[in-house]
Amino acid sequence: MTRRVQYTQNGDIDQLHIAEAESPAVGPGQVRIAVRYAGLNPVDLAVVGGAFGEATGPKGNGADFSGVVDSVGDGVTDFSPGDLVFGGRPHRTQTTHLLIRDPDERLDTIPPGLSTEVAGGLYITGRTAVAGIRALSITEGETVLVTGASGGVGIIAAQLAANLGARVIGTASEANHALLRSLGIESITYGEGLEARLREVAPEGIDAAFTTQGEDELARLLNFDIPAERINSIGAGPQVADTYGVRIDGEAAAGRGDLAWLAKAIAYGHVHVPVARVFALDEVQNAYRFLRDSHPAGKVVLRLDAAPLNEEQRRFLGH
Ligand SMILES: NC(=O)c1ccc[n+]([C@@H]2O[C@H](COP(=O)([O-])OP(=O)(O)OC[C@H]3O[C@@H](n4cnc5c(N)ncnc54)[C@H](OP(=O)(O)O)[C@@H]3O)[C@@H](O)[C@H]2O)c1
The missing domain is CATH 3.90.180.10 (Medium-chain alcohol dehydrogenases, catalytic domain)
Structure with a gap:
């Protein structure tokens, strides 16, 4: 049975x-x-x-x-x-x-x-993170924001960006900051005052953002002069592509082979x-x-x- x-x-x-x-x-x-x-x-x-x-x-x-x-x-x-x-x-x-x-x-x-x-x-988080980070064309030395960095998708996405040589700032609840720090992700809390905290930790600006939350959060991040094509939103719905010109590359953008690739990256210890x-x-x-x-x-x-x-x-x- x-x-x-x-x-x-x-x-x-x-x-x-x-x-x-x-x-x-x-x-x-x-x-x-x-x-x-x-x-x-x-x-x-x-x-x-x-x-x-x-x-x-x-x-x-x-x-x-x-x-x-x-x-x-x-x-x-x-x-x-x-x-x-x-x-x-x-x-x-x-x-x-x-x-x-x-x-x-x-x-x-x-x-x-x-x-x-x-x-x-x-299956869902891994393929979404791989496709989502690939869409941002991150290069070494860039500053990348990952929101919801303690979540199923975000924790993989943030480490992939760090593996590409980026400085990664992740948003999460205070209780999850120590874990993220241990993975090489700088953490700040989300919610009220996010913009001020971001300007404090990244006064030189943010080069690219992987955002996992709704349209409210996305709209706040648009004040940071990040080029629209370097913002990838997977949590706000497909309409934000037309409304703001941002990318919406999530699970549907994943290819056959992405999951196997990630599995090896985890097995080798590049991603926890x-x-x-x-x-x-x-x-x-x-x-x-x-x-x-x-x-x-x-x-x-x-x-x-x-x-x-x-x-x-x-x-x-x-x-
Ligand atoms: N488009 C796609 O292809 C695709 C694919 C997969 C997932 N998604 C969507 O992406 C989102 C994240 O998925 P997931 O699997 O990573 O979810 P999850 O494991 O539940 O993680 C949620 C994340 O959001 C953070 N968070 C919770 N409340 C928040 C708030 N009010 N403001 C800002 N951040 C907040 C959490 O932080 P703390 O726990 O530290 O508080 C955590 O980091 C979901 O909406 C999901 O539906 C989209």
Whole structure:
């Protein structure tokens, strides 16, 4: 049997519940994953809320995952049972058994040095950060602002900019400043007085900005004489491209290969992705409340465990 997070009508976090179903059968060209970790993203709650369409029946939830291949269909040559893999499948991944119909598009092998826990929360944030930072064409010595630098996207984006040789200023809650400092990011708090704080820490100006918040924040940053094409906004909606001429390169701008590239950068230690907290599948509602209300630094992930040990591992322990 498969256990999965689902909702049957639009609404808030309390619509999410656990349902059971037959495990999906693997067809030709398909891969089935025993999911181990599934990351949470703010967009999941917008989907449940109905921002992307009305739920007319049971809907799955979640877009990120990591796990172990447990069976492959005829014709699959790149993946075998036992492979550690990660990737994404929008509106589906918070399930113990996940069917991937197009493994060449959606699956990557987890490289040595990257944990399944971190890999399970990378699909949306990682691809967004890579595409978003690439769009800014950052060069060595520039001063770059990353807002929401303690969040899932921002913490990766800020480190990528720092790796390009930029001086990176990140906004975050005070409680997350020490972590950001440890990653080489200078931190300031967001909210009231942001402009004054920015002018104080960067009197010479800001060369480029990666902004993760709404249009209010973006409008405030436009006072800093940053060329519009060097502002990338991923949180304010697509209309800001026309309104202000800024870039809106987020997840949709990511290419095949970006996630695998980031996975290696993390495995090599160039980028650190903290997992703020891991929740059991049954705790899915609390996990989303924690993500929404507790200002976690880095990712929040669900742990799923269809079969905690495989047969070989059980035999080993039994002797
Ligand atoms: N366009 C795209 O392709 C795309 C893709 C992914 C995400 N997004 C959007 O990007 C945003 C960030 O995503 P995420 O996954 O990084 O979210 P997240 O993990 O929840 O992080 C949120 C970040 O925003 C900061 N923050 C919270 N309240 C704030 C406020 N009032 N003013 C300024 N900063 C505030 C948080 O700081 P503290 O926790 O330190 O307080 C944290 O750094 C979301 O709106 C998401 O929907 C867009």
